[in-house]
Amino acid sequence: MIVDYSTKENTLSDDIQRYQKALPYPHIIFDNFLETASAEKALAVFPKIKDDGWIHYVHVNEKKHGLNKLELIPDFIRDEIIHELNSPKFIQYLEQLTGISNLLPDTTIEGGGIHQSEKGGYLNIHADFTVHPHKKNWRRRVNVLVYLNKDWDASYGGALELWEKDMSKCSVKIAPIFNRVVIFNTDEDSYHGFPDPITCPKDVTRKSIALYYFTEEKTGSFKRRSTNYRARPNDGIKAIFIWLDKKMISIYTWIKGTFGINDDFVSKVLNMFRKKK
Structure with missing residues (x-):
């Protein structure tokens, strides 16, 4: 059994209260x-x-690596863990926990899958894209992050930061330790990330499994927006580059949705240019 549902059912009532009343926005660890x-x-x-x-994914606002081609993800992670976390039973559990009905798993794991960051990796504070890249009426609602980092020392950094909705301060820091799961709403002001470069040894990486869940909405009932990166109060001149990079990502997101390309295709093109240098 991948998830012990009997234990989850015993604490569900309390967990619902913890999740839905959590600050700065609904989440649970x-x-x-x-x-x-x-x-x-x-x-x-x-x-x-x-x-x-x-x-x-290497640009101003992030330095991390992702694998979302299902056929290349190790069989056990794909067929057991991802399959279970996209199953009707787990979806039903998520709906009860979050209070959001009719959740849909993204079986294409676009943008999700497995993530990994080496020494120096980071992800600037952001609110996630609001619409599935290839399903224009799918609104993103919930993230599930599974961390797989054994013996992760606090000195390495890499804690997931949850920021206030007005970006005034970091409200919660969550260490990415082994077998810890973080579930949270992905609203337009659910700002999160790990913005400071991690300082782990060269032979250590920050590992996670990331799954996203959506609801199907009427076309035009919500705003389509790409990942909204935000500067922190102490980012200074860096804020300009964060904003410029965000605008470039917005253009890229439009191209991706309009022409049906994916991150894998763009990554291959960028790698071709790197090899020519």
């Missing part, structure tokens, strides 16, 4: 969320960044 042997196996088969299929 669970330790030892996956069955221990499953979490251990997921870590054991977690692929290296140099393996095939990784997309390299």
Whole structure:
């Protein structure tokens, strides 16, 4: 069993209250969320960044790597963990926890899948894109992040930061420790990230499984917006570059949705240019 639903059902009433009343926006943290042997196996088969299929998100607002080609994700992570976390039973649990009805899993895991950051990696504070890149009436509602970092020292940094809706301050910091799961609403002001470069040793990476959930809405009932990166109060002149990069990403998101391309295609093009240099 990947998830112990009997235990979750016993605490569900309290967890619903914790989730929906949490600040700065609805979220919850669970330790030892996956069955221990499953979490251990997921870590054991977690692929290296140099393996095939990784997309390299390297620009002003982030420096991380993602793998969302299902056929290249290790069988156990794809067929057991991702399959379970996209299953009707888990979706039903998420709907009860969040209070959001009719959630839909993204079986294409566009933008999600497995993520990894090396020493120096970071992800600036942002609110997630609001619409599925290839389903224009799918509104993004919930994130589930599974961390797989054993012996992660606090000195490495990399804590997930949840910021106030007015971007005045960081409200919550969540260490990305092994078998910890963070679930949170992805509203237009659900600002989060790990903005300071991590300082882990070269042979250590920050690993996670990221899954996104949507609801199907009437076309035009909500605003389509790409990832909204925001500067922190102490970012100074860096704020200008964060804003400019955000505008470029907005253009890229429009191109992706209009022409049906994906991050993997763009990553391959960028890698071709790198090889020519």
